[in-house]
Amino acid sequence: MLSKTVAELSAALDRKDVSSVELTQAYLDRIEKLNPDLNAYITVCKEQALKQAAEADKQRAAGNGTPFTGIPIAHKDIFCTRDVLTTCGSRMLHNFVSPYDASVVERLQQAGAVTLGKTNMDEFAMGSSNETSYYGPVRNPWDSSRVPGGSSGGSAAAVAADMCAIATGTDTGGSIRQPASFCGITGLKPTYGRVSRFGMIAFASSLDQAGPLSKSAEDAALMMNAIAGLDSRDSTSLDHPAEDFTAHLQQSLKGLRIGLPRDHFTADLNPAVQTILQDAIKVLESLGASVTEVDLPHNHLSVPAYYVVAPAEASANLSRYDGVRFGHRAENPVNLEDLYKRSRSEGFGDEVKRRIMVGTYALSAGYYDAYYKKAQKIRRLIKQDFDEAFKSVDVILGPTSPHTAFKLGEKNADPVTMYLEDIYTIAVNLAGIPGMSLPAGMLQGLPIGMQLVGPAFSEARLLNVAHQFQLNTDWHQRRPEVK
Amino acid sequence: MSWETVIGLEVHVQLATASKLFSGSSTAFGAEPNTQANIYDLALPGTLPVMNEEVLRMAVSFGLAVDAEIGKRSVFDRKNYFYPDLPKGYQISQLDHPTVGKGSLRIVMDDGSEKVIGITRAHIEEDAGKSLHEDFQGMSGIDLNRAGTPLLEIVSEPDLRNAKEAVAYLKKLHSIILYLGISDGNMSQGSMRCDANVSVRRKGETEFGTRTEIKNINSFRFVEKAINHEVQRQIDLIEDGGRVIQETRLYDSDRDETRSMRSKEVANDYRYFPEPDLLPVVIDDAYIDAVRATMPxxxxxxxxxxxxxxxxxxxxxxxxxxxxxxxxxxxxxxxxxxxxxxxxxxxxxxxxxxxxxxxxxxxxxxxxxxxxxxxxxxxxxxxxxxxxxxxxxxxxxxxxxxxxxxxxxRGLKQVTDTGAIEKLVDDVIAANPDQVAQYKGGKEAVFGYFVGQAMKISKGKANPAQLNELLRKKLSE
Structure with missing residues (x-):
């Protein structure tokens, strides 16, 4: 039962095969059993979840249900939740209880979802392995010596290990898609502005976007129905007509034009991953899609551009953590400077400090033009590349990550090696367009994801392609044996 | 040696909106500390700014009032610095694309002479909170009620040549702001605050001297005093062989002097960059015309x-x-x-x-x-x-x-009855034969004396025109 999709569980709840309280209790039991090893959750909201479940059962019985009524979900600990600890994976917020709910949290609550808890993540979403969390690394359910990816590693591991039905995540440079790939699940990063950032703790404001980590494309569509849409509390939220993301899932792929970026399929890509992708492409071709090559000539500049823009924005976004009003505060400061220095030195981990320093440097007088301005130029070029490519293709397909999940500690020594993890995903954030990762195969017992990218507001199309692929493959149904 | 003074003013005007620039908190003055600060004003994680449109209307109306170029696309930027009364660790301001661009203001001096003062720009930004250093036993208290109140910072060109011109400019600005109703302009409550950039140079020189910035001037009178004091200080310094260093100075109205604030070796680097949480504010001619139509x-x-x-x-x-x-x-x-x-x-x-x-x-x-x-x-x-x-x-x-x-x-009604005035005139003439003789002898100036006497007797109530007429008539008889 716990491995079922939201769509299946919703039907089971409707049929009264199971109640939300039973389902919630079962997930809570599984969390209690697995979390000591996987460390996917930072906070589990046992009592609150059971209360919400009881209420949801009543709503469903009264016929007031939505597909999410009574569905046990998890939130990445980057979303503010009223009266529940919100840490963002940082010591800085180890004691922070938000007085308000994030827009995403509020909307899912209104849809009747049950919140099981808050999932582990890289500190302030800065990382690709979930190893920078103050609360310790998350382990990959497929192999506990490996990382689940990051920064939404806790959400990805929780979904893969059936510790929740579906989870929320955020993606600034690949933080939904890469962990989805490493954990063998489906993850969608929507168009920038499609999902409100209100109440989502900022890493890089112009890149951050919330989205689902799920067991199927259909589930991702269901969650998008709940969370997407204009929010007056986020000025960058887009006023795009509401749409039913499930409406086009069944659409045929006949005539679909798929583009393969030439520079993604080079000798640098693991040949086994290439083979897996070729097989996936064959499936899509058999469904009526055609394939051509496309050029993204500036893609190779995406990682350097990203590592200027994102840290620059982060350096300012993280200035509010000063020990004055909330969060970690150094004990017995002798003066203001001491309060700032020690609160921030003690509260932030190394990776966060590194990025604050990089960002501060990039914005400094004399360096601004050479770094920040140039990065913004590259960003425009990258967007133009995509615009150009989407004149001849509907979606772009490629790898999500160059390889399968790596071992804990394997890439910690050199930050740049870690940064290159996101080589295929970062350009999508810089361009503000939607991208998703879905399971495409297995390599030595570990899942491999493929990435689908489309033009702005093409989520429904991406979900359609992914759903059709999942109707014809079973990679997304593979589950790890967790002991 | 004669000197010329060069002054430019930066004036911060608190805009009289009901709520703050980027949050719904009230802007009323004088509430209990921190009762007008919501989750955004406290900079809680996850909060985002939402622009108060009224601020834009006020800024545009000011721009139109000083014949300024109106920014059709204004962009907010983050100005980064750490201070406890700046909750986000950055102030949202406008750097390269302010809402109000180049404009000008006409001032009239006491002698009736006129001068046009250039306005460089006026940009919208958030005010900071207040740090309270008393009553906390060696610690500081922070009041965030003011944090996020909308400000319009109006920057003048260095066109002012003396303290009186600076005061005239400031008064004119004050007047325009009150005409427009965009601020209460109350200087003592800080609704209008003035920083003065002051330098001196020898007459005839074309290069500007090194300037100092005087902060904390909170009345028209102090503007004049502070500038005059600073000008004299700079002249004395140079004439004694010293040189002015670029620094920020604080005006102390109690002692009538300016003194150096904590001088910094290097200028602050605010690391401005475009605010990613806000979209550029785009307005068209129709919007500008609509604002113009509502202006007094x-x-x-x-x-x-x-x-x-x-x-x-x-x-x-x-x-x-x-x-x-x-x-x-x-x-x-x-x-x-x-x-x-x-x-x-x-x-x-x-x-x-x-x-x-x-x-x-x-x-x-x-x-x-x-x-x-x-x-x-x-x-x-x-x-x-x-x-x-x-x-x-x-x-x-x-x-x-x-x-x-x-x-x-009080019986102040004027006496206009011809008979009564005629009697008054007769009495005065009868009582002052010497003066009558003088007058008749050609000493015209004595006439005023008669008027004075008549007024004195009538306690000022005699109608002056009638009195004059009758006096002349009777004296020439």
Whole structure:
């Protein structure tokens, strides 16, 4: 039962095969059993979840249900939740209880979802392995010596290990898609502005976007129905007509034009991953899609551009953590400077400090033009590349990550090696367009994801392609044996 | 050696919106600390700014009032620095694309000379909170009620050449802001704050000298004193062989001096970059026209109208339109009594004299426009003379309220009865034979003496025109 999709569980709840309280209790039991090893959750909201479940059962019985009524979900600990600890994976917020709910949290609550808890993540979403969390690394359910990816590693591991039905995540440079790939699940990063950032703790404001980590494309569509849409509390939220993301899932792929970026399929890509992708492409071709090559000539500049823009924005976004009003505060400061220095030195981990320093440097007088301005130029070029490519293709397909999940500690020594993890995903954030990762195969017992990218507001199309692929493959149904 | 002073002013004006620039908190002054700070003002994680549109309208109306270029696409930027009363660790401001661009302002000096002062720009930004250093036993308290209040920072060109010009510029700015109703302009409460950039150079030089920035000037009077003090300090320094260093100085009004604030070796690097949480603010001509349509008549336009419509002198018209409240006051008086010139005299001389003496604003005037209008009407209809009117005016300032009652109860009514005046004239002539002889001998100046005597006897109540006429007639008989 716990491995079922939201769509299946919703039907089971409707049929009264199971109640939300039973389902919630079962997930809570599984969390209690697995979390000591996987460390996917930072906070589990046992009592609150059971209360919400009881209420949801009543709503469903009264016929007031939505597909999410009574569905046990998890939130990445980057979303503010009223009266529940919100840490963002940082010591800085180890004691922070938000007085308000994030827009995403509020909307899912209104849809009747049950919140099981808050999932582990890289500190302030800065990382690709979930190893920078103050609360310790998350382990990959497929192999506990490996990382689940990051920064939404806790959400990805929780979904893969059936510790929740579906989870929320955020993606600034690949933080939904890469962990989805490493954990063998489906993850969608929507168009920038499609999902409100209100109440989502900022890493890089112009890149951050919330989205689902799920067991199927259909589930991702269901969650998008709940969370997407204009929010007056986020000025960058887009006023795009509401749409039913499930409406086009069944659409045929006949005539679909798929583009393969030439520079993604080079000798640098693991040949086994290439083979897996070729097989996936064959499936899509058999469904009526055609394939051509496309050029993204500036893609190779995406990682350097990203590592200027994102840290620059982060350096300012993280200035509010000063020990004055909330969060970690150094004990017995002798003066203001001491309060700032020690609160921030003690509260932030190394990776966060590194990025604050990089960002501060990039914005400094004399360096601004050479770094920040140039990065913004590259960003425009990258967007133009995509615009150009989407004149001849509907979606772009490629790898999500160059390889399968790596071992804990394997890439910690050199930050740049870690940064290159996101080589295929970062350009999508810089361009503000939607991208998703879905399971495409297995390599030595570990899942491999493929990435689908489309033009702005093409989520429904991406979900359609992914759903059709999942109707014809079973990679997304593979589950790890967790002991 | 003669010196020239170069001054540029940066004026922060708190815009009179009901809520803050990027949050819904109230902006009312004087509430209990931190009762007007919501999750955004506290910079809680996950909160985002949402622009208050009223601020934009106010900024654009100011821009139109100073003939400025209006930014059709203004962009907010983050100005980064750490301070406890700056909760986000950055202030949202506008750097390269302010809402108000280049404009200008006309000032009139006391001698009637005019000068046009360039306005470089005016940008929208958030105010900071307040740090309170008393009452916390070695610690500081933070009050975030003011944090996020909308400010318009108006930057002038270095076109001002002395402290008096600076004051005239500031007063004109103050007047425009009050005309537009975009701020209460209260300097003592900090709704209008002024920083002055001051430098000196030898006459004839074209390069600017090194400037200092004087902060914390919170009244028109202090602007003049602070600048004059700083100018003298700089001149003394240079004449003694020293040089001015670029620094920020604080004006201490108690000691009437400026002193160096914690001097920094290197200028602050604010690491400005475009605010990613806000989209650029884009406006079109229709928006600008709509704002223009709601704007009141401004001081310069009102001044020209006063000259044309009422036949006032440029100077009087300028004084009367220097504040919206004063111009409104004048027009009420003029309308009531039907004599604009006489009204202008009374307002600019008697009323302003009184207000200056008692250090009052026109809004606090003890004499209402209706009272003054009635008083002038009584001069016009010959009930009292202009001179007696001063007595009535004084009674009004002392709290009596009914003009006619004052005239009645004190018996101030003018004597216009020809018989009575003729008797008065006869008496004066009879009592002063020597002076009559002098007058008849050609000493015209003695005439004033007769008038004075007659007025003295009539306690000022004799109608002056009738008195003059009869005196001349009788003396030439």
């Amino acid at each position: 008549e401004l001081p310069d336009a009102r001044c020209s109208r006063f000259v044309k419509q009422y036949g006032l002198s440029e100077y009087d018209a300028d004084v009367l339109t220097s504040s919206r409240a004063m111009a409104d006051y004048f027009e009420q008086v003029a309308q009531l009594c039907g004599d604009a010139k006489l009204s202008a005299n009374w307002v600019t001389v008697d009323l302003l004299g009184l207000l200056n003496k008692q250090d009052l604003e026109i809004q606090q005037s003890p004499v209402t426009p209706t009272q003054l209008g009635t008083l002038i009407s009584r001069i016009k209809d010959n009930t009292i003379s202009g001179k007696i009117a001063k007595t009535v005016f004084e009674a009004l300032t002392e709290g009596e309220s009914d003009v006619d009652q004052i005239i009645e109860s």
